[in-house]
Amino acid sequence: MPRSIPDFNNVFIQQLPADNEQANYCRQVMSAAYSFVSPKQTAEPQLIATTSSLVEALGLKQLTESEFATVFTGNELLAGMQPYAMCYGGHQFGHWAGQLGDGRAINLGQVASKTLGLQTLQLKGAGPTPYSRQADGFAVLRSSIREFLCSEAMYHLGIPTTRALSLCLTGDKVVRDMFYDGHPKEEFGAVVCRVSASFLRFGSFQLPAQRGDVGLLRQLVNFSIAQDFPQLGPPSKETYLKWFDEICQRTCQLVIHWMRVGFVHGVLNTDNMSIIGETIDYGPYGWIDNFDLSWTPNTTDAQGKRYCFGAQPEIAQWNLFQLANAIYPLIDEAEPLNQLLSNFAEIYQSQWRDMMKDKLGFEQLREPDGELFVRLEQLLTTGNIDMTIFYRLLAGYNDEVIDNKVHFNSCFYQIQQNTEGFWRSFDSWLADYCQRLKQNVSDDNDRAKKMNQVNPKFVLRNYLAQQAIDKAELGDYSMIKQLQIVLASPYQEHSEFEHFAAKRPDWAKNKAGCSMLSCSS
Ligand SMILES: Nc1ncnc2c1ncn2[C@@H]1O[C@H](COP(=O)(O)OP(=O)(O)OP(=O)(O)O)[C@@H](O)[C@H]1O
Ligand SMILES: [Mg+2]
Numbered sequence: 001m002p003r004s005i006p007d008f009n010n011v012f013i014q015q016l017p018a019d020n021e022q023a024n025y026c027r028q029v030m031s032a033a034y035s036f037v038s039p040k041q042t043a044e045p046q047l048i049a050t051t052s053s054l055v056e057a058l059g060l061k062q063l064t065e066s067e068f069a070t071v072f073t074g075n076e077l078l079a080g081m082q083p084y085a086m087c088y089g090g091h092q093f094g095h096w097a098g099q100l101g102d103g104r105a106i107n108l109g110q111v112a113s114k115t116l117g118l119q120t121l122q123l124k125g126a127g128p129t130p131y132s133r134q135a136d137g138f139a140v141l142r143s144s145i146r147e148f149l150c151s152e153a154m155y156h157l158g159i160p161t162t163r164a165l166s167l168c169l170t171g172d173k174v175v176r177d178m179f180y181d182g183h184p185k186e187e188f189g190a191v192v193c194r195v196s197a198s199f200l201r202f203g204s205f206q207l208p209a210q211r212g213d214v215g216l217l218r219q220l221v222n223f224s225i226a227q228d229f230p231q232l233g234p235p236s237k238e239t240y241l242k243w244f245d246e247i248c249q250r251t252c253q254l255v256i257h258w259m260r261v262g263f264v265h266g267v268l269n270t271d272n273m274s275i276i277g278e279t280i281d282y283g284p285y286g287w288i289d290n291f292d293l294s295w296t297p298n299t300t301d302a303q304g305k306r307y308c309f310g311a312q313p314e315i316a317q318w319n320l321f322q323l324a325n326a327i328y329p330l331i332d333e334a335e336p337l338n339q340l341l342s343n344f345a346e347i348y349q350s351q352w353r354d355m356m357k358d359k360l361g362f363e364q365l366r367e368p369d370g371e372l373f374v375r376l377e378q379l380l381t382t383g384n385i386d387m388t389i390f391y392r393l394l395a396g397y398n399d400e401v402i403d404n405k406v407h408f409n410s411c412f413y414q415i416q417q418n419t420e421g422f423w424r425s426f427d428s429w430l431a432d433y434c435q436r437l438k439q440n441v442s443d444d445n446d447r448a449k450k451m452n453q454v455n456p457k458f459v460l461r462n463y464l465a466q467q468a469i470d471k472a473e474l475g476d477y478s479m480i481k482q483l484q485i486v487l488a489s490p491y492q493e494h495s496e497f498e499h500f501a502a503k504r505p506d507w508a509k510n511k512a513g514c515s516m517l518s519c520s521s
Contacts, residue, residue: 006059008080009118010109015223017216019087019130027130028099031216033204034084039074039106040127040137042189044171047072048477049484051152054165054195057115072166072193074106074126081108081121085129086199089207090271091322093306099207100271101131104139107199118227120199121165125191138174142469142513143521144190145480147282149468151194153460153487154279159257160250161279165193167480178520179512188473196278198228202323203271209326218330228276240330245340248320250277252344255316256351260359261456262288262387264309266298267519270319284517287459289504290413291380291387297462299518313352317344358454359391360433361447363440372436375429383422384413386503391455395448399434413503456490457501462515463508464500 012034019035021027029035047069055061063071070076077083085102092100106129108121124147125139144167154161170189177184200220208216222235225243232242254277258265264286265272265279272281286297293310301307307315324337331337356373357365380387389411401407404427409415418426440447460483468479486497494500508514 005062005078005080006111006113008078008082008109009112010080010082011118011227012086012107012110012120012223013082013084016219018084021130024128024130026128026132029087029101029130030211031213032087033216033220034086034107035130036083037085037106037129038083038127039123041075042073042170042172042191044169045069045073045075046169046171048167048169048190048472049148049480050166051164051484054163057113058111058119058121058165058195059113060165068166069168072123073168073170073191074123077108083108085131086204087131087207088201088203088271089210090201090203090269091206091319092269092271093301093304094318096210097269097271098210099131100133100203102129103132103135104129104137105194105199108193117197119195119197122194122196122199123191124194125170125189136174138170138172138189139191139521140174140176141169141188141190141472143283144192145469145472146285146465147192147194149465149480149483149487150282150285150460151192151279152484153490154263156488157257157261157456157459157490159261159263159279160254160274160277162194162196162199162274165195167192176520178518180518180520196274196276196280198224198274198276199280200224200275201271201280202273202275202319202326203269204275206270206322206326209329214329217327221327221330224275237331240327241336241340244324244327244337247275247277247323248340248344249347251316251320252313252348252351253277254279255313255348256355258312259309259352260355260454261459262291262309263459264288264295264297264307265312266296266301266307266517268307268312268315268319270322273316273319273323283521284519286462286517288387289461290384291377291390293377293381297515297517299516302516313345313348317341317348320344355454359451361395361440361451362436363442366436366439369436372429372432375425379422379426379429383418383426386411386413388456388459389501389503392452392457392501394433395451395455397430397433398437398444399431404430411503453491457493458486458490458497460487461500461504462513462517463504463511466508466511466513469513 016033019029019032083106087101106123106126110118128137148164148167151164172189173186174189175184232239266284274280284298294308296305296308471479486494
């Protein structure tokens with residue numbers, strides 16, 4: 001195999017306790033942060049796509065295409081790789097679910113990258129582990145494409161996220177009942193290699209806490225601080241509080257970003273919350289087409305709408321509350337933790353207003369702006385308006401526009417159905433907006449430029465991901481490559497790919513994969 005490979009420095013397994021059992025069968029794993037496990041051999045590894053900047057940054061350029069596919073489907077290990085699955089628990093849909101763990105994710109180790117620092121490589125869909133419970137350990141092509149494209153799309157939108165190094169077919173078939181309706185079908189198996197400085201989740205700390213294993217809890221927290229928050233100082237009660245505060249802040253910023261671009265995670269269980277504040281687990285996520293705070297992409301969530309667009313901040317806070325509960329034994333005082341939790345709502349509100357100020361192109365936030373923001377959200381909802389297109393059109397708007405309906409025409413889903421009352425409110429909001437713009441010092445061009453740096457033109461619209469999947473399932477990967485190009489600079493124009501900025505077509509409104517998704521993956 002390769003002539004030159006990256007340096008591995010597998011701190012996670014060096015510093016944290018391993019499961020003593022080496023055999024690969026499902027079990028409760030006690031007093032350990034992970035279990036050693038080998039990825040499953042696959043029939044015919046095939047590379048579909050890579051993220052070239054990551055290939056380079058991780059020192060993997062020397063690998064040939066076939067070596068790459070072999071390694072990143074888990075068929076062969078590079079020298080220094082030591083595969084393991086992590087042990088964690090979590091609250092799923094508000095209920096404690098006990099031990100979950102990497103049921104289909106297998107970590108290969110930590111690469112010391114010159115530009116990115118220490119990064120963990122993790123295969124998703126590489127076979128069963130002690131944490132697979134009733135499931136098979138695999139992932140299918142459609143969900144892997146969604147994860148691969150969306151991780152990188154988020155990264156280029158400037159949003160903290162786990163990244164995606166590669167997407168490979170395994171050559172094996174995987175059976176999935178996609179609609180949970182008793183019609184299982186064979187699908188293509190695939191593996192995405194994810195990359196992050198840390199794959200620890202809130203649930204990684206919750207599980208030892210629930211089990212009363214304060215020793216392991218402390219080891220995990222100390223490890224997290226030393227690896228990812230070294231600036232906080234040596235372990236102490238004060239440092240633990242600073243660590244929790246930092247996680248609250250990062251989580252808050254993450255949700256602000258999601259609200260800014262119209263991303264709905266879809267399964268914000270505590271096992272899907274990254275301790276370093278990244279977006280993790282691209283399952284049944286979705287992007288807002290018509291602005292709707294009550295929209296959830298996840299069919300399992302259709303009734304309760306626990307994880308809908310507008311609930312994300314509240315859910316993030318709920319999840320932080322669970323994390324606070326978990327680390328309580330290390331702090332032994334509820335008051336400071338409560339204080340940090342209750343700050344969350346206030347900090348969120350203030351950051352949200354700041355984010356809206358930028359989206360609307362105001363140079364400074366002023367007291368009455370809050371009312372403009374609220375009125376706008378109501379209009380976007382009742383007018384059935386595409387969020388992404390609206391903000392780009394708003395950047396090019398000013399009081400010289402003669403006909404508002406014509407200027408904003410392309411962002412409406414059902415323009416004919418809007419009432420006279422709606423148009424009156426819409427026109428009056430725009431008039432107030434123009435009035436407000438007079439408080440800016442710089443000109444409209446400058447404002448448009450700045451607005452277009454926070455309001456993306458291109459997002460991974462649900463129907464686009466589905467089109468790329470439909471083609472890929474027929475062996476045509478061209479749309480994956482095209483989306484990779486466009487989504488790598490989502491705030492810029494791409495005249496050649498203008499169609500990728502189009503609002504959701506009618507055919508996609510109720511089509512599976514384009515409107516709602518099941519968790520089957
Ligand atoms: N096909 C599968 N085989 C084994 N375990 C699975 C499978 N799908 C999900 N799980 C496990 O079920 C739990 C919850 O699943 P969830 O859908 O949040 O995760 P996921 O999409 O597999 O992974 P991740 O959070 O690592 O992105 C996790 O413990 C996960 O590893
Ligand atoms: Mg998950």
